[in-house]
Amino acid sequence: MYFLDGLLAKQIVNRTMKIIGHNINVMNNHGIILGSGDPHRIGEIHEGALLAISQQRTVEISRASEDTLQGVKAGINLPLHYKGDIIGVIGITGEPKELGHYGELLKMTAEIIVEQANSIELAQWQYRQKEELIIEMIKSDGPFTSHQRNWASQLNIDLDTPRVAAIIQVQADDEETAANSMLKQILHLLETPSRGNLVAMTSMTELVILKPAFLDGKAWDATLESERIDQLIARLPIEMRKRLKISLGHFFAKPQEINRSYQTALETLSIGTQMRPEQSKYLYKDFSLLVLLSSLKGNWRGQELVSPYQALISADKNGQLAKTLTCYLQHFGDQQQCANALFIHRNTLRYRLEKIEKITGSNMQKLDGLLQLYLGQVMLTAQ
Template sequence: MKKGLLMISARLAQEIAAETSGIIGYNVVITDRDGIVLGSGDPSRVGSFHEASLEVVRTERPAAHGAEQARLLAGVRPGITLPVFLDGEVVGTVGLTGAPTQVRRFGMVVRHQTELLLREASLITSRLVRDKAVTDLLQDITRHDPAIVTQEEVAATARELGFDLRLPRVTLVVDLERVPTERVSAVLRTVHEVFRDAQDVVGAIGRSHIAVLHRFRSGDPLAVAGRAAEALTEAHGPHHRVGVGGIAAGVVELRDSHADALAAVRLASRDGDRAVPVADIAEYRVHQLLATIGVGARARFACSVLGDLPDRPDWDVLRETLMAWAERGFHLVRAAEALHVHRNTLVYRLEKIESILGRSLRDHRHAIAVYLACIAHGQGRG
């Protein structure tokens, strides 16, 4: 906060005054710089004018008022009034009602405690303000539309927050689909603990996911995502998936990379890979491409290639077999190892599929078409 704009909130002032009054046995009054009572152990005084505070604020020095002096000042009772400082600025006063000789010994303690609580509240407020600004920045980057805000404006906002968007970053998303609403804040704290570089931009994008623009220096981006997934699993259980969109710099690249990371998470879920903690868009480029095709065209393609194969009761097993075989380079041994079955079992399944389809899978052009049809079918209607 800028100097001159520091203020005491009425809610916090009343909490401090009420609690402190109960502890020390003397009424505590807290005012703003204009002498208006914001909090008091005697609620009837809230909102009234405390004239003695004006001089205390002006001089930045404590003042005592006996019974005679108090009668001459509006809203003042016998006691003492002390200036309250926050970041070197007087933001108001704290007063104790009673004989000055009796309450003076409590004055410095009460003021010190008040300043500590105000400082803590100010830090929390500043942090919340910054978090909101960072989230707004992430929104501007991940949903960037040059017709609404230019790249230069987004980059300037980032610089004000201490971020240089020209630096390379790994773009990640943490899926919140299966995270209860009341746990989102805790998950976000864990993500902040993992990504602590001063150039890391982290924030929740609505209720759907957490976005991370992690300053990339060296190493494997997937290892970075893996550490995040491990930390989340350890702290909150296996309810998260981390999507990786690749390395990018600049507003447009970061926007597109974020879209890729989000697509990786969603495509992994559609494809049934629920056990995969990290979804790298590099592994889902084909899925991403097929997802851009219209729903109707995608469905017709899958139907024309697969026929009634998806209607069979063992379709899930057959689809898993076809996917593993294609993704292991149509290599029987590697595919059998991936499926944890004997080579002969794999051969039997492939022959069964060939019999149902009426075409040989040894024609790799047809085999690739079947693989793509399996992905398209897995994407369903959305």
């Protein structure tokens, strides 16, 4: 893969004309002038370049013969090579006898510029391909396809490495460009050293990291991964930490389930940011029940699940009954401990519990009734 376009030709002209005081032309492999110290010549066919390409050699054109060829002035024309192929020609205007000692130097300089530019382009292309593969991995469901495996193989990525997903989000405020710049700094930290991370930007303010799951080489350890996140945060400037949110998803044993890990990281980030906005790190294990229930949002099943607790909230004007229910759940239905914690008599507690049952229609003496109230409370609290 190579390229030689107008921008690169202009760069070659500008840099090589600083070496000598002669005009420089750069032609593509069809003899068309892409760059020149004389802008009026850009776009013309250079027959001297066509000769150099067809004969695969340096072509010298004297003053006496310059009128016999189209778009040509006296000078020398040297083929430019990249990986064994002729990709164009560099021409130096002037008397060939005076330019001989410049030719190979300028040719070498031009080829170095082409090689550097193509190396950068190749690296950028590989990065874009890697990013696209990562995004496809977190959005697709089921086993990896043969196309994905071939794609990964070309990029030296092992799809069978167990991974867990994490998400880093920068709070955009009103300056999305500044947030994006901050995110790129974080991306650089994650890739230096990479430790096998697969990183991709999913938006101007968010990136996903598919991290190797077995940091100790043996098993998944969420606590160890949490410590690594703390280490990353510690490397960041204080002003950057204030705008940063990081979530760690659940680890799924099958590598092809990395999309599920990503979904849990996404839900963990959403729920954690809502419930604990003062924090910057959110772990799936701390919000697992809410994450698992999140799929019921907007679903009729979810609406039915929260309806008893919703009825309680609507009827409980001063919040006393909701506070009583929370205390009762925290003490696992132990009425004496609950009454002590609320500083009320057991008969008062019993009266409140009966009132809760009447409003919600739930039998709190049965696990089903108590569980539905608990789950309804959890889901409404997270909304």
